[in-house]
Amino acid sequence: MVRYKATIAYDGTNFSGFQSQINGRTVQDEIEKTLSKIANQAIKIRGSGRTDAGVHALGQVIDFSWPFERVPEKLRFALDTQTPADIAINQMELVSDDFHSRYQAKEKIYEFRVDIGKPRSPFRRFYSSYYPYELDVEKIKRALPDFLGTHDFTSFCSGKSVVKNKTRTIYEATMEMNEDKDEIVFTFRGDGFLYNMVRIMIGTLLKIGNGRISPDAIPQIIAACDRNAAGPTAHPEGLYLKEVKY
Amino acid sequence: MVRYKATIAYDGTNFSGFQSQINGRTVQDEIEKTLSKIANQAIKIRGSGRTDAGVHALGQVIDFSWPFERVPEKLRFALDTQTPADIAINQMELVSDDFHSRYQAKEKIYEFRVDIGKPRSPFRRFYSSYYPYELDVEKIKRALPDFLGTHDFTSFCSGKSVVKNKTRTIYEATMEMNEDKDEIVFTFRGDGFLYNMVRIMIGTLLKIGNGRISPDAIPQIIAACDRNAAGPTAHPEGLYLKEVKY
Numbered sequence: 001m002v003r004y005k006a007t008i009a010y011d012g013t014n015f016s017g018f019q020s021q022i023n024g025r026t027v028q029d030e031i032e033k034t035l036s037k038i039a040n041q042a043i044k045i046r047g048s049g050r051t052d053a054g055v056h057a058l059g060q061v062i063d064f065s066w067p068f069e070r071v072p073e074k075l076r077f078a079l080d081t082q083t084p085a086d087i088a089i090n091q092m093e094l095v096s097d098d099f100h101s102r103y104q105a106k107e108k109i110y111e112f113r114v115d116i117g118k119p120r121s122p123f124r125r126f127y128s129s130y131y132p133y134e135l136d137v138e139k140i141k142r143a144l145p146d147f148l149g150t151h152d153f154t155s156f157c158s159g160k161s162v163v164k165n166k167t168r169t170i171y172e173a174t175m176e177m178n179e180d181k182d183e184i185v186f187t188f189r190g191d192g193f194l195y196n197m198v199r200i201m202i203g204t205l206l207k208i209g210n211g212r213i214s215p216d217a218i219p220q221i222i223a224a225c226d227r228n229a230a231g232p233t234a235h236p237e238g239l240y241l242k243e244v245k246y
Numbered sequence: 247m248v249r250y251k252a253t254i255a256y257d258g259t260n261f262s263g264f265q266s267q268i269n270g271r272t273v274q275d276e277i278e279k280t281l282s283k284i285a286n287q288a289i290k291i292r293g294s295g296r297t298d299a300g301v302h303a304l305g306q307v308i309d310f311s312w313p314f315e316r317v318p319e320k321l322r323f324a325l326d327t328q329t330p331a332d333i334a335i336n337q338m339e340l341v342s343d344d345f346h347s348r349y350q351a352k353e354k355i356y357e358f359r360v361d362i363g364k365p366r367s368p369f370r371r372f373y374s375s376y377y378p379y380e381l382d383v384e385k386i387k388r389a390l391p392d393f394l395g396t397h398d399f400t401s402f403c404s405g406k407s408v409v410k411n412k413t414r415t416i417y418e419a420t421m422e423m424n425e426d427k428d429e430i431v432f433t434f435r436g437d438g439f440l441y442n443m444v445r446i447m448i449g450t451l452l453k454i455g456n457g458r459i460s461p462d463a464i465p466q467i468i469a470a471c472d473r474n475a476a477g478p479t480a481h482p483e484g485l486y487l488k489e490v491k492y
Binding site for chain 1: 255256257302326331332333334335336365366367368369371373
């Protein structure tokens with residue numbers, strides 16, 4: 001048996017998330033179904049982490065063991081052309097047996113897109129989270145650096161999470177407005193992210209931009225270690241898993 | 247009765263085209279349904295022209311008569327918020343009684359997007375026409391100016407068209423590659439376009455880029471006045487009605 005690592009992209013709109021579940025179409029199920037057909041035996045994959053229903057991926061990483069060595073590009077092509085059109089297999093490489101896409105991930109980069117156009121663009125309805133309210137971008141820019149560094153991010157983690165250690169390190173937290181000034185793209189790079197973490201960070205930043213939370217409140221919200229201290233969870237359609245580094 | 251002109255955008259993916267038809271969901275039906283509900287009486291709209299199933303609009307223009315004068319922005323807002331999310335009402339203005347969105351259109355601008363990335367982007371599958379074959383962009387650039395000017399475009403018109411006068415004037419025919427070099431955007435500006443005209447022009451240009459039609463062949467293809475002389479009809483999902491000028 002050998003092990004392959006693949007970098008994949010998917011449009012999360014019509015998926016109930018990445019991970020296999022009893023009901024609903026998932027990315028994992030679609031890929032496992034295709035790989036099992038190609039290998040003519042049951043193949044299971046591991047992902048660098050889950051993504052929720054509606055969340056997209058530009059560079060999710062998976063790995064799986066395979067019965068025999070094959071030219072990576074041929075395996076990539078076979079998998080890419082046989083998976084549905086909302087999944088793309090962008091890269092494939094042979095890795096050592098002990099490679100693990102989740103345990104060995106060193107950094108993740110997430111992007112979050114907010115559509116602030118008026119009216120809402122029909123083309124972004126599944127690809128950007130719509131925010132039609134007043135937004136002072138300068139306040140958001142002031143708050144963003146307060147996420148940097150190593151913190152207990154309990155306040156920015158869904159209550160449903162079962163993870164014990166909620167300390168994570170954020171290396172990068174930036175925002176950029178597009179040329180037409182109708183979409184904001186946030187980028188977060190860190191050693192790992194808790195369940196719903198980016199979406200709660202965005203929900204909080206949008207409240208800051210809207211004047212309902214102070215731009216200086218992030219340190220206190222982090223210190224509270226209380227999910228209720230932060231803002232709401234932003235919608236999934238704006239979120240993209242952009243890159244996983246090893 | 248007064249008359250309003252509206253500029254609208256729509257994601258054509260889930261429409262059987264712009265124009266009302268017996269079966270299938272259409273842009274016209276959705277807008278008429280909403281306007282009739284707001285006015286509490288049957289309202290009919292006219293469009294600057296049809297778009298086919300799967301074809302998008304960034305700036306389609308419609309007009310309709312309305313029982314009484316209303317602040318345009320209020321009517322725009324009411325219509326925009328009550329139409330489905332794949333339609334956006336971007337502008338609304340009161341026009342003179344004799345305004346006609348089709349007969350008075352002076353120029354139209356179409357955009358056509360071709361996805362040349364490998365593999366195909368899951369995010370463009372409904373928004374760009376995929377062309378995975380060899381493409382010499384220089385050959386296409388050489389051929390494009392041959393569309394400019396006034397010509398009988400019978401060769402670039404669907405055989406299903408019932409229009410008699412097939413002479414049209416093209417003012418602009420350009421292409422641009424995006425930064426990532428994985429998508430080409432074509433722009434065509436003219437006094438009018440025949441049925442499937444842009445899609446047949448693109449189908450022909452892609453054959454030129456692929457080396458199966460000479461880059462100098464456009465004048466002969468035009469002169470032939472024969473649909474069979476041109477290339478195939480490109481897929482609808484790359485086509486956008488970008489602007490209508492009056």
